[in-house]
Amino acid sequence: MYGSQHRLTLLLCALLLFLILTLIKLPNPSKKPAFSNCHFIFKPFFNYLCDGNSFGPFQVSNDSHNHVCYQLYSKNKHADLFARVQLHFQPFSNRKILFSDIENLSNSCLSCHHIQIIQNKLYIIPRPNAFNYQTRSRSVKLLIKQMMDTFPNTPDLDLFFSVQDMVDLPNGLNGVRFNVPIFAFAKTTRTKVGLRSDAVIPMPCFTLWSWPETRAGRWTDRSQSIVSAAQKIGYKNRIPKLFWRGVWNWKRLWYIDLAKENPDIMDIKDVSWNATANGVAHRASNAYVTLEGHCDYKYLAHLEGSSYSSRLKYLLLCGSPVVYNPVQYWEEHWYHLLKDRENIIVFESARNEAALKKLLDHLSHNENKMKRIGQKGQQLVLEYLSEHAVSCYWWKLMHEYAKLLGYQPTLHPDAIHIDDFLIGTLS
Incomplete structure (x- = not known):
């Protein structure tokens, strides 16, 4: 009697298991997984690709020819981060x-x-x-x-x-x-x-x-803060002047001196820092303006430092058109993505006062175009320097x-x- 009941129990268990396997469609190992829970599956890098219950057009791949980095920043893109x-x-x-x-x-x-x-x-x-x-x-x-x-x-x-x-x-x-x-x-x-x-x-x-010594801090945090400041002020309400702050050097002196003679169209000043022994700035001159404060101006100047200047990406985040004067043509890893009159304005006539004033007059009479250039510069940084x-x-x-x-x-x-x-x- 006991043996018959035991066999019946086993039979019922087998039948129940068969029904479960029939009703529930098991995943096929040969097929790619569904990414309905991709936020829990992948590392933080991939989380931002998830959109609700869909994974979008991207494939998570580490294969050399189909790597997710190529899909994001090279293949089928208007710009190729890896081009050079x-x-x-x-x-x-x-x-x-x-x-x-x-x-x-x-x-x-x-x-x-x-x-x-x-x-x-x-x-x-x-x-x-x-x-x-x-x-x-x-x-x-x-x-x-x-x-x-x-x-x-x-x-x-x-x-x-x-x-x-x-x-x-x-x-x-x-x-x-x-x-x-x-x-x-x-x-x-x-x-x-x-x-x-x-x-x-x-x-x-x-x-x-990160760049804590200049109060810039973590890039991910500061970039969001600058974009938020830009969104709050909009573009029409910005001051119609060419703006720059920084430390004096021979490439910048001409602009600093010219701005003193033309305060109605330029606000370009040297900022002197007092620093602690480890280089951390604890007090700046009265001319100091935060990176977010740069977004108060319609036109921003980017001037090279002793070699390059890392400031450019911060300026572009404001969404104001950036006037870039290359003197020695130092380039960071992403500068090939810059396109004159598309996402930046290149000014190569340094020490030519008439040429600079003509450019600033052009900027002021083409506000919609300048706004688009600023927006594209901002988008460039958000996408390719994330x-x-x-x-x-x-x-x-x-x-x-x-x-x-x-x-x-x-x-x-x-x-x-x-x-x-x-x-x-x-x-």
Whole structure:
């Protein structure tokens, strides 16, 4: 009797299981998963792609030809974030990089920072003579860490980067192109200053992580704050003057002096800072204006610094047309996306007062057009300098660079894992 009941119970359980499998459509492993819960499945990088219960046109892929970074910032786009990456690496394509080349550059660029990626882990190689200024090198390392936290399988490599405004090597080495590139914030092909341009690979600026010393703070937070300020004031209510604030240098002096003679159309002033020992500004002159305050003006000037100036992205976020005067033509990794009279206004007639006044008159009589240029400049930054885009650019740089290596990197005996490094130092 007991055996019959037991068999009946097993039969009923089997029947119930069959009904469940029939009524519920099990996922087919050969098909791509539905992304109705993609916010819970994917890392934060992908969350912003989710739209309700649909995943949109994007495929989450790490395949080299269908990688999500290509889908977002290269394929089927009006602008290609990666358009110049291979061009930058082309001078190093003649032969593979050997370990002896790594040693040579390490001994030649003592001011460079050295990192390693081994088995998808980021390591810092301590270098006592590496150039440190404020928190620049720390921000670069955190940008790389963010990329590695987002994308798996970063190739093994040794990489050297500089946090100077321009790479400047001692002992006549600026004319040498080593077989290993140096990654830096900007380079120029128009002016022979610092390390030769074909030896430099532009990397995302440290400010795209954080710049606390100038009160700019975290890029993700400050960019949102500037856009909010721009939206509040609108465009018609802005002051119709060409506006700029910053630190004096020889490229900017002409504009500062001219503005003193033309206060009705220009407001361009030098800002003097008082800083603490670590470079953090604790008080500025009365001419200081916040980045959000720049949005009060209809026209913003972008003037180069000692080399490049990282200010441009902040200015574009205001949605006011930016008048950009390249003197030495320093370019960051994204400057190829700038289009004159489309998302920026290029003014190349420095020290020509008549030409500048003619330009400002043109701006004031074409308000609708200027508003569109400002909007496109703002959209450019929001799309191509977002934290997602910056991670994608670092991903592309790492994979293209790794193709050049002709040796298998091994862990340096002094290597420190990034987590231990960040706990122990701010450099």
